[in-house]
Every structure is written in C-alpha cells, then in structure tokens.
Amino acid sequence: MKLIYTxxxxxxxxxxGLRTAIGVQxxxxxxxxxxxxxxxxxxxxxxxxxxxxxxxxxAMGQGDNEDVHxxxxxxxxxxxxxxxxxxxxVHTAPKAVRELAGWGVPWNRVKSGDxxxxxxxxxxxxxxxxxxxxxxxxxxxxxxRKWRTCYTSDGTGHAMLFTLGDxxxxxxxxxxxxxxxxxxxxxxxxxxxxxxxxxxxGELSSIIAKATTIASGGYxxxxxxxxxxxICEGTGMAMALETGVAELGNMEAVQFHPTAIVPAGILTxxxxxxxxxxxxxxxxxxxxxxxxxxxxxxASRDVVSRRMTEHIRKGKGVKSPYGDHLWLDITVxxxxxxxxNLREVKDICKYFLGIDPAEEWIxxxxxxxxxxxxxxxxxxxxxxxxxxxxxxGEAACWDLHGFNRLGGNSVAETVVAGMxxxxxxxxxxxxxxxxxxxxxxMIEKFHQREQSRIESLLDSSGPERVYELxxxxxxxxxxxxxxxxxxxxxxxxxxxxxxLLERSRNIGIKTRTPAANPELVAAYRLPGMLKIALCVALxxxxxxxxxxxxxxxxxxxxxxxxxxxxxxxxWKDEADTLPTLDYEPLDVSTMELPPxxxxxxxxxxxxxxxxxxxxxxxxxxxxxxxxxxRHRIQAALMPFExxxxxxxxxxxxxxxxxxxx
Amino acid sequence: xxxxxxxxxxxxxxxxxxxxxxxxxxxxxARMQRFELDEAPGMTLFIALNAIxxxxxxxxxxxxxxxxxxxxSCGMLINGRPGLACRTLTAGLDAEITLAPLxxxxxxxxxxxxxxxxxxxxxxxxxxxxxSQSEADIDxxxxxxxxxxxxxxxxxxxxxxxxxxxxxxxxxxxxEDFVGAVGINKxxxxxxxxxxxxxxxxxxxxxxxxxxxxxxxxxxxxxDVCPKELPLQTQLAFMRRKMAFTK
Numbered sequence: 001m002k003l004i005y006t007x008x009x010x011x012x013x014x015x016x017g018l019r020t021a022i023g024v025q026x027x028x029x030x031x032x033x034x035x036x037x038x039x040x041x042x043x044x045x046x047x048x049x050x051x052x053x054x055x056x057x058x059a060m061g062q063g064d065n066e067d068v069h070x071x072x073x074x075x076x077x078x079x080x081x082x083x084x085x086x087x088x089x090v091h092t093a094p095k096a097v098r099e100l101a102g103w104g105v106p107w108n109r110v111k112s113g114d115x116x117x118x119x120x121x122x123x124x125x126x127x128x129x130x131x132x133x134x135x136x137x138x139x140x141x142x143x144x145r146k147w148r149t150c151y152t153s154d155g156t157g158h159a160m161l162f163t164l165g166d167x168x169x170x171x172x173x174x175x176x177x178x179x180x181x182x183x184x185x186x187x188x189x190x191x192x193x194x195x196x197x198x199x200x201x202g203e204l205s206s207i208i209a210k211a212t213t214i215a216s217g218g219y220x221x222x223x224x225x226x227x228x229x230x231i232c233e234g235t236g237m238a239m240a241l242e243t244g245v246a247e248l249g250n251m252e253a254v255q256f257h258p259t260a261i262v263p264a265g266i267l268t269x270x271x272x273x274x275x276x277x278x279x280x281x282x283x284x285x286x287x288x289x290x291x292x293x294x295x296x297x298x299a300s301r302d303v304v305s306r307r308m309t310e311h312i313r314k315g316k317g318v319k320s321p322y323g324d325h326l327w328l329d330i331t332v333x334x335x336x337x338x339x340x341n342l343r344e345v346k347d348i349c350k351y352f353l354g355i356d357p358a359e360e361w362i363x364x365x366x367x368x369x370x371x372x373x374x375x376x377x378x379x380x381x382x383x384x385x386x387x388x389x390x391x392x393g394e395a396a397c398w399d400l401h402g403f404n405r406l407g408g409n410s411v412a413e414t415v416v417a418g419m420x421x422x423x424x425x426x427x428x429x430x431x432x433x434x435x436x437x438x439x440x441x442m443i444e445k446f447h448q449r450e451q452s453r454i455e456s457l458l459d460s461s462g463p464e465r466v467y468e469l470x471x472x473x474x475x476x477x478x479x480x481x482x483x484x485x486x487x488x489x490x491x492x493x494x495x496x497x498x499x500l501l502e503r504s505r506n507i508g509i510k511t512r513t514p515a516a517n518p519e520l521v522a523a524y525r526l527p528g529m530l531k532i533a534l535c536v537a538l539x540x541x542x543x544x545x546x547x548x549x550x551x552x553x554x555x556x557x558x559x560x561x562x563x564x565x566x567x568x569x570x571w572k573d574e575a576d577t578l579p580t581l582d583y584e585p586l587d588v589s590t591m592e593l594p595p596x597x598x599x600x601x602x603x604x605x606x607x608x609x610x611x612x613x614x615x616x617x618x619x620x621x622x623x624x625x626x627x628x629x630r631h632r633i634q635a636a637l638m639p640f641e642x643x644x645x646x647x648x649x650x651x652x653x654x655x656x657x658x659x660x661x
Numbered sequence: 662x663x664x665x666x667x668x669x670x671x672x673x674x675x676x677x678x679x680x681x682x683x684x685x686x687x688x689x690x691a692r693m694q695r696f697e698l699d700e701a702p703g704m705t706l707f708i709a710l711n712a713i714x715x716x717x718x719x720x721x722x723x724x725x726x727x728x729x730x731x732x733x734s735c736g737m738l739i740n741g742r743p744g745l746a747c748r749t750l751t752a753g754l755d756a757e758i759t760l761a762p763l764x765x766x767x768x769x770x771x772x773x774x775x776x777x778x779x780x781x782x783x784x785x786x787x788x789x790x791x792x793s794q795s796e797a798d799i800d801x802x803x804x805x806x807x808x809x810x811x812x813x814x815x816x817x818x819x820x821x822x823x824x825x826x827x828x829x830x831x832x833x834x835x836x837e838d839f840v841g842a843v844g845i846n847k848x849x850x851x852x853x854x855x856x857x858x859x860x861x862x863x864x865x866x867x868x869x870x871x872x873x874x875x876x877x878x879x880x881x882x883x884x885d886v887c888p889k890e891l892p893l894q895t896q897l898a899f900m901r902r903k904m905a906f907t908k
Contacts, residue, residue, distance in 0.1 A: 037724070038777030040822055041732045095799040102797030102804075104790065104856060106815040109808040134805030152815050158731065159818055166790040169781065177777045178769075200769055201685065229726040263703060266729040321702065340812070344731065351730055351748035352705070467715040511720040515685035516770050519719035650800035658802055 001447050002205035003440075006032045007429050009193050009209035011181045011236055014042035015157070015414035016393025017215035018164040021173050023422020024211075029429050032207060033168075033175040034196060036231050040165045043217055043229035044414060047157025048344050049271035050139060050149035051415070052408035053093035056654050057135040058110050059128050060147035065654070066090045067630055068145055071593055073409060076143045076300050077402025078548035078558060079595040080250065080372075080566070080586075085379050087592070087640040089400050089409075089416050094652040096415045097136060097150050105163045106152050108341075110137040118276025118333055120296065121286070131655055139341075140274040141407040143300035143600070147274075149408040154269050154344045157411055164415075180235070182453075182524070184212065184389065185438075185446045186243050191389035192438050194239070195450045199521070202514040204454075206447050210434035211425045213381075213390040214240060215418070218371035222533045224474035226368040227260050227267040236395045238528025240375045241535070241579070246386040247568045249376035249397030249584075251532070252539030255405055255549050256305040256483050260367030263322035264352050267369070268345045268362060270407040273297040275341060277330040279308065280361065281316040284327075292600055299600035302404040302549040305366035306601075309483050312365075320363065327361035334358070366483060370394065370410060372401040372549065373536075376568060376584075379643050381421030385570075388434065390425055392417035399566065403548025423645035457523050458514060462506035466523045469500050469507070473526075473533055476500075481537050486553050490541035497537055498577040501530040535569040535579045542581055543567065545606075560595050560608035564588065588614050592638035673700040673756050677709060679721070680761040683770045693759075694718070706739065706746035706760070710772075722770035730888065733823030736763050737772050743825035745888045746772075763828035776824040783840055787867050789847045791857045806855070817850035817896065819889045826883035826893060838872040842883035842893040845874060849896040852903075864900075865907040874901040 008024045010017045013035035025031045035042065056064035069090040074083060101107055112133035114125050141149040152159040168175060181194040185206065193209040219234025220226035240246040258279070259268045273279070278286050279297050291307040292299045299307075308326055311317070317324030330338060330345070335358040338346055342357070349357040375391035376384050377398050383389040392398065393414045400413050428434050480493035504527045511519040545559035546552050564586050569579040588594055588610035595611050597603045618637060625633045631651070635641070641649055675698055682691035696713045707728045714721045723746070726734040730748035737746050738761040740754065751758070766774035783789070797804070826842040833839045848864055851857045868874050877897055884894040 037726055037734060038780065038822075040780070041726045041734045041777075043726065043732075045732045045821075046727045046729060098797060098799040098801075098803045102791075102793070102799070102856070104851075104854060106806075106811045106818055106854075108815075109806050109811045111808040134807060136803055137808075152811075152818070155731075155815070155819060158821070159815065162818065162822075163790075166784060169784045170788070170790040175781075229732065230728060231726055264705075264728075347730060347748075351750070352703070354750075467719075509719070513683075513686060513720070516683065516722055516773075517720065518714060518722060653801045655802065 012216035013039035014044035019418025027426035034179045047411045048154040048269035050151030050156045051412035053097040058137045064146035075598045076406040080402025082399040107136040142298045190387045218394040223368040224478040225265040234532040247376040251373040251535040253372035255370035256366040257369035258304040259364040262325040262363040280327040295600040303601040325363045325365045328364045380424035392421045462508035493537040558605040676757040723772040733821030736823040743828040829882035829886045831880045861907040
C-alpha cells in the first residue's frame, strides 16, 4: 500500500482548488493538489463573462459598493442563501480582483471619454471619467443594479485559471495530474485524506492529510445536456456523500443558463445580454419585455430561463430537428464589439453552428449550467458534520447562492472562497485539533475496500452496461427534474433512479485492464452520480414550493412560512437506495435583508411569521443609526466582520474615497 | 454520450481510422483500427469518438473536457494536421478520416497524450509568471493600466496550451528541449506586461539560445495550426529581434 503524508490535500485544481492551495502554502503548509486533468484544463477555464466585484470604477458602476452587491446576491438567491456568508463574500470580492490583477490577469480597463454602448436595444453614449482611466472596468450582468462584472473579453475564466496555474508553478505547488480521489478516509467523524487512483497506471495510493479540501466543481453531467465540461460529474460531492457523515445542502437547486447553443449545449456568455444582446422568438419579436418589463433580458437566470420555456410552450419557439429553440441576437452590438469583447462566442458560433453572430442570430435554449447545492459547510468552509473535511467553490454549499446564483458570482466565489477557506484550513492545521491519530489498519481498510471495488468490477460479468444506465439517468434528469417540475414527474424520476442505482450494482465491463481504462472509470463513477441524482430528485420532490431555480408547477408560490430552510442530504447506509433528508431552518430574525419581493419574476410569496417583526426591527435600527456611515449601519443590522480571517477585514478603497488624484 | 442528433435525411457512412496503442500494456502494438458509423447533422469528432467508445471500442482513450474549443485538451492529428477535435465538424472532412495522437508529447494511450507535463516543464523553465518584488495591497485601488495595453496582453494570453503548435513544429521534432511557439509567445506576453519587472537580458537568459528563439527554423506551421489564431509568426520574429539585440 503506497502511503503519502501531507498537511493539506486539495481535490480539484480549478480556480477554487488552486487558490486554496496557494493560500495554505503561504502558511508554510505542505500541500498536494489532485486533478483529473492538467490543472489549466479545469472547467473554470470555460467561464466566459466575468466575475462580480463592486469596484465601482466605470461610469455605469458608480455608487456601487458591498451593500448593493449584497442585496443583489440575496435577491438573486430568492432569500435562500446564508446572508453572513454573502457579506463575507461581497467584502472580499474586490480584494480578489485586485490580487489577481497583481498576479497578471489582464482585466479590461476603463478608458476615459465617450464610448457607444447598447442598452435596452438603443445606442447610448457612456462617458467615463478621467479619474477612472486605467482602472478595472465592468460590464452588466443579470440581476444586478450596477455594472459590476469584471472581465477579460469573454475569456475571464481562462485568464484567471492560467494566472493561478502559473502562480502555482511559481510557488512550487505539487499538482498531481490525472489522479482521481476515489474515497475519503474517515473515522469517528474526522476526515484523514483520500484513497487515490492514478488514471494512467491504475495504481492506488492513500494520501493522509490533516485537512482535506474538495474543490471539484459541479455535477452538470448527470443531465443529458449541460454546459459543463465532461469531467463535471459530481465525483467530489459523491465522495463526501458516501462517507455517510458529510451533508450535502440544497441539491435540488440547479441552475439552467438561458443561452446555451442548440444542439451542442455549449454556453454563450451572459455577457451577450449584459452588453445589450436581445432574445427573440420565432417571429423575431423581442419577448422578454412582455414578461419582465423592468429587467427584461437581464432578470436573474432562473427567471429568464423560465420565461423562455414559458414562451416556447406558447408555441413561439423556433422548430428544429433538435427541438424548439429561441434566438439570441447580438447583431445589434456591431461587429467591432463582437470581435473584441465576445470573441469566444464568435468562435463557438463559427465552429459549432457555422454562423457569424455579428450577422446572424444564435439558436439558444436554457440548459443545465450550475449546481447551487453541494457539500454543506460552515462559513469556514469546513463540513458541518465531518471534521477535517473542507469544501469550496461549486462543490460546496457555503451557501452564497441559495436557490439561484447570479451570473458572475460563481467565478468570484471560487477565488474568494479559496482565499477565505484557505486561512481557516491553515488555522486548523496549525492547531492540535488537526493532529492525526489514525491506525494504519484503518487506512488499510479503506485502501482494501477501494481495491476490491475495482477488482470486482474488472471481474464482473454482470448484465448491465454502464453507458446505457448512464444515458438513462441523463434523460430522466433532463425530462423530469428540469426547469419546470411536478410532483408526479419527480415521483417517477425518484423511482426510476432508484432502479438504476440497483442495476448499477450489476455492471459488467468488457475492458479488463486495471490501468488506463475509460470503461472502468465510467463504471466506478456511476453509482456516485446516481446517488447525487437521487439527492437532486428527492430534494426537489419533497420541496413543495417554488424558490429561485427550483420551480414546482404544482406549488408555484415561494413559501417562506414552511420552506425557508435548507435541505440536507446524507447517505446513511451503502445499501440504501435513497438519501436521508433533513432540514436546517434559516433564521429570519437575524437577516440583514428580510424576505421580500425580488424586483423581477412573479410576486407570490407566502410570508414567514417572523418577517414583519424583522422588517420593523431593521427599520428601527436604520432610523436609530440616522446619518451614520453605511458600515456602521450594516454592523448594527448583521455583524459579519468577526467571521472573516483577519487578513481580509480591511475596508475596500474606491475611487470616491481616494484623494491621491 | 451526448448531443446525438435525430437523423434528417440519408447521411454519410463515416470511416474513422484511429492509431491505437496502449503503452501500459506490454502486449500492445501500435496499429490502425477502422471504425464505421453514420454521420449525424452537426456531428463533431467529440460526438463521433464518444459514439465509437460507447458502442464499439469501450477501451478507446482520448481526452476532452470543455468540448467547446476553450480548454485545449483534445489536440490530435486530424488527417495529419494538428487541431482541436471537439470543434472539428465531420461535415467539413472527407468520409474517411484518420486520427492519430499528437507527436512530440508522451503517449498515454490511443489519442491521449501528456501535454500537461510538457507544459508544466516549459512553465518552470521559462518562469511563465509575473515577476514582481512587491505584493499589491489588495485593500487599495489597483495599479492603473492603459486599456489598449490590457487588450494587447490578453491577445497573447489567449493561448490554451493545447500543444498543436509544438506538434506541428519541425524544430521541436529535432530538438527535444525546444520551448516551442507556446513558450516564446508566453514570454512575449510577460515582456509586454509592465507588472513583470524582468528586462530583456533576463528573457535572453531564458530563450536566447538554440532551444529558444535562435533554434526556430521559421517553418511557421505553428502559426498555421494555432486554434486560437495567435499571432505566433509576429511574436517569434519580434522576440528573436529583441533577443538578437540583447547582450
């Protein structure tokens, strides 16, 4: 049994994983990062449009600050998120952008003077100040009141990931490529690392660590069509779930992005609409203002995706051999803009659709895009129930996004959570809490279990075919656990997914080599994926309300009275075919922003009994504070600064505060 | 696995010949294997290869991640020319297609090669990161940069390290340690970046030899095959001129 010891094991080398590794390594801790693929191939690279941070440099971002970003994020989440975490996040996001600027990300900059832009289908002139010239600029995104999304053309994730990848090389961080964590090693509520398989040689090893961090992204690939990279199979979440101890939060909260191309399901950035692009129907009619007169194309993603589907159901979609779609029109932006600021979109249209988006409309349809749910953690990033296990980024339910994430907040979350969580990991590793007292017999037990799991698959002549079962799972998820959900379909989904899980125990494979073997990999991943799918489907079936991206046609109201709570899923016993669900209430009486109308979408909430009292209390605090500065008012409403690592508590300077120019 | 299209009308029967070899298996010998499948509208090599793996050859190895031409995982020789398989539509190719792994890089198996270690080694050797003595104060306003300069840096920063330029490079075939267009372009990117405090003599130390700019034979296939259409020819010439005048 090959055994490796380290201080911190990070599983996943996308933006969240790499930023975590850089953070802990700065504290002198020994770090190993595992990645299924070369780090720079991680799915973070596919993030196009940008990351939100309230720098407020550009003319359309003036007056922006943490307060506005916070409120947008809470409204976006449909009040499902953790408001203290949201505060930690919005406070740290400007620091993250500035840190990355120092490390080399070529953020687009403000250019002083007049420039043309398209807002609400009209050409307007925006005048940038000379004071802001050369500072980081921002574009508009959905569900935000200010232009807040910092970007590098439409290759933001790429530029960020390559910068962090090169920083990791500079710092000598050990990133092991083509290595897959198969199972967490844990005992008595404490995680000690993972059993790891080399995807080339097939060799198993055990990595023992004081702290283990899962930063392995989302599970989009349980759906038949997803914008996610094909490695986004939820393996990290499944591994946590399979401990029987760690909890997954809000797995039913699944985001569908409004504009993926048809049929390939490849994303075109929200920046298309942020920059002024329009949605059109079969008649060429711009339909979003009919549904959302205020935010139009730039309501939050859950709302736009639902409105699009609603419009298609009315027969206004464009027929195609791949089903109905709508049009995304960015011709209104002009060729120069498309070729400079939306060049990935242009390439995607050219190669996958054979069209020029500066001239022609793009066929789009809402497509699975993001998992708000994940490994439930405290604000420190540590699992609520499994000590020594941390998670951040999309793999985690920290819970910044609640039931709907705003565009530009996930890329921001990866690096912000990496910054914050790495400080807490370091603190943990430097305390005696993290001492390892684990018998080698226990390590051997986990190692053996994984070894025999693989051996039995290699020996199995079972009748079930992995690719068939997998395809069926993907179809069920898209057909029955999609944008519009009903109790009946969810019942069917849960039933059939359970059958698939049972059948997955009888998979036979044809390729019998223990080394590089894609069929074997698909076979050992599938049961975990099915368990994740069951967490999503069962969570959705039980949640008899509509909140954010979770929409029940049979329960269309947001029901704060009964459902202002987070779903928690655990997998108690390997023999189970369903997760065990539990709920964690959200406390209205401590919210800075009590539940209300989002400002877009349908207004239909059933109010929580504490909401009126809390609203009155908030009003009272605000009037008592009178003319106090906004930081003092905020601290009186909902203190959060004490939750942040000291390193990140400083106030963020903005142009309006600086007197040096 | 994904995105299979409903068939519209009579479609072509594709023949895909794949160079197969598994170095992990001592019995394995390199061989061409022939597969046939029906073309579907909008079919890419990503779709075709997955269909082959799912129905005909479950052991077939290849690498895809984003399948959108963004991540650079799927470089391979498509009818002898390096390119990204994910965004190559079969409709643009003859009905008989030949696929082989990228040369120069270590073979993992079939169409999968180890570009990761190569790029990592290149990055370590050329120190492809911003060298700065000072750490930015992240609570304060960021350093300013001219908007046009930021765009110029991004233009070179768009490299996805797919390895196509290296696989197409005559020099890389002859010189094992040649840094390739990818390496030279990276240094051109950092040279342009005012945040990087290195000067030309520093860059000369890294690429001022035959494994760097002076090894390039100017065959420029790199420029022809780059999937991101980076201005590699210009950058190679520019860096060579700068280095020639250094020392």
